[in-house]
Amino acid sequence: MPAPRGMPIGLRLAGVARDVGRAFDDTLAAAGGSRPLWMVLLALKSGAAASQQQIADHIGIRGATLTHHLAGMEARGLVVRTREPGDRRTQVVRLTDEGERMFGAMAEAAHEFDQRLRAGFTKAELSHLDLFLRRLQENAGVRGAALPGDATPP
Amino acid sequence: MPAPRGMPIGLRLAGVARDVGRAFDDTLAAAGGSRPLWMVLLALKSGAAASQQQIADHIGIRGATLTHHLAGMEARGLVVRTREPGDRRTQVVRLTDEGERMFGAMAEAAHEFDQRLRAGFTKAELSHLDLFLRRLQENAGVRGAALPGDATPP
DNA sequence: TATTGTTATACTCTATAACTATA
DNA sequence: TATAGTTATAGAGTATAACAATA
Numbered sequence: 001m002p003a004p005r006g007m008p009i010g011l012r013l014a015g016v017a018r019d020v021g022r023a024f025d026d027t028l029a030a031a032g033g034s035r036p037l038w039m040v041l042l043a044l045k046s047g048a049a050a051s052q053q054q055i056a057d058h059i060g061i062r063g064a065t066l067t068h069h070l071a072g073m074e075a076r077g078l079v080v081r082t083r084e085p086g087d088r089r090t091q092v093v094r095l096t097d098e099g100e101r102m103f104g105a106m107a108e109a110a111h112e113f114d115q116r117l118r119a120g121f122t123k124a125e126l127s128h129l130d131l132f133l134r135r136l137q138e139n140a141g142v143r144g145a146a147l148p149g150d151a152t153p154p
Numbered sequence: 155m156p157a158p159r160g161m162p163i164g165l166r167l168a169g170v171a172r173d174v175g176r177a178f179d180d181t182l183a184a185a186g187g188s189r190p191l192w193m194v195l196l197a198l199k200s201g202a203a204a205s206q207q208q209i210a211d212h213i214g215i216r217g218a219t220l221t222h223h224l225a226g227m228e229a230r231g232l233v234v235r236t237r238e239p240g241d242r243r244t245q246v247v248r249l250t251d252e253g254e255r256m257f258g259a260m261a262e263a264a265h266e267f268d269q270r271l272r273a274g275f276t277k278a279e280l281s282h283l284d285l286f287l288r289r290l291q292e293n294a295g296v297r298g299a300a301l302p303g304d305a306t307p308p
Numbered sequence: 309t310a311t312t313g314t315t316a317t318a319c320t321c322t323a324t325a326a327c328t329a330t331a
Numbered sequence: 332t333a334t335a336g337t338t339a340t341a342g343a344g345t346a347t348a349a350c351a352a353t354a
Contacts, residue, residue, distance in 0.1 A: 017171030
């Protein structure tokens with residue numbers, strides 16, 4: 001993936017993200033997982049998601065897609081889904097011991113990968129990078145992190 | 155896609171790339187195309203690829219995957235493949251008039267998208283961003299753009 | 309009626325393996 | 332034997348639409 005001067009920034013970003021993403025996928029695969037699996041586990045552990053719909057929104061997929069992943073995870077014995085007594089429409093997703101083990105293994109792999117990725121970057125540089133990424137995201141028209149003064153019509 | 159402090163840089167990158175990529179895909183779809191189609195057209199037009207294998211390498215996919223895309227493009231009347239008289243194993247891929255029209259439409263859409271993405275960025279910032287991306291790519295272990303002094307064993 | 313999640317189905321992109329034709 | 336590309340098949344991830352159960 002050469003990066004010629006003047007290459008569209010979107011393609012550049014996509015290319016780098018693909019390369020980095022593949023390396024990350026390899027890392028997760030070596031730990032027995034995958035990216036979406038890791039995203040779901042992260043969302044579950046962070047506790048920042050009450051309903052499945054919120055988990056799906058959190059990681060940027062559809063509810064049906066999440067069901068798909070959860071079904072696979074349940075088949076692998078990583079999670080258990082049980083109906084909430086209070087509101088029997090909702091499912092309570094709980095990590096099994098095996099799920100906890102998997103989370104631990106993937107967390108370690110992900111952390112090592114992240115260390116590798118950050119190598120040579122100063123804190124200031126990482127802040128700049130983060131800001132640049134945020135600006136790209138906003139320029140692409142992503143909602144939900146709108147700045148004050150954003151004049152985009154509803 | 156919230157971006158908490160201390161979020162792994164790889165996931166951050168992947169998230170932004172996905173959001174930006176989806177917006178770009180929407181743009182290309184409105185012009186009647188898709189991302190891989192655009193990549194193939196770009197590679198063809200840039201003339202930087204002699205064989206199909208080189209095109210595939212250029213855009214980071216396998217030969218069989220490229221065949222898949224080219225077959226689809228040929229079915230849509232965008233390209234024609236003919237055997238080279240000199241070496242009849244190789245295929246010469248040529249854009250049809252319809253293919254040229256499609257390229258033009260997608261190029262315009264892609265350019266507008268790129269303008270939108272770059273909005274508010276100075277040249278210096280874009281350079282910094284590009285450098286950051288390159289460093290991430292290298293840290294992820296991508297070969298082919300190795301720096302002088304790279305001490306990674308073969 | 310509205311909400312929560314599931315099922316059924318399908319699409320896109322990608323890959324590997326086996327194959328054909330040619331060199 | 333080696334190379335260029337194709338065919339056949341498969342798998343992962345995602346999506347939409349229709350549905351069931353519950354509120």
